[in-house]
Amino acid sequence: MAIVFLEKIKRQRYLTIVFLIVILITALVIWRAFFFKKKLPEEVISKPKIEIKIDFETLKNPALEEFQPIEKIVPLGPEIKIGRENPFVPY
Structure with a gap:
């Protein structure tokens, strides 16, 4: 039981470190994108x-x-009929 409990603590510590790194990278990207003024x-x-x-x-x-x-x-006038009324009807 103690070994399983220690493994959970180790895993939780690693996940906490990874989470903090992700938060730090996200904050850095947001700071550079919005608050950093370009020269x-x-x-x-x-x-x-x-x-x-x-x-x-x-x-x-x-x-x-x-x-x-x-x-x-000269553009085509109304007396010249173009195409069929319903072109999708078979002949």
Whole structure:
């Protein structure tokens, strides 16, 4: 009986130590996630803005003048019936 009782105490001691370690790790993670303030960078060096220049002379190219405008696509009207009323009914 005494051996079993001592084994229970040893096991309980180990479980207590493991439980305390888990609690300590959890507290550390929560502290780092919520209460630890990140250091802001002292100064951000920004690159100079690149100025975009559009060359409209390329639109006056004679090869581009040969293009013809695209015809307007007319949407299907109500007179054109699309598909069947119930597509799941077999033929």
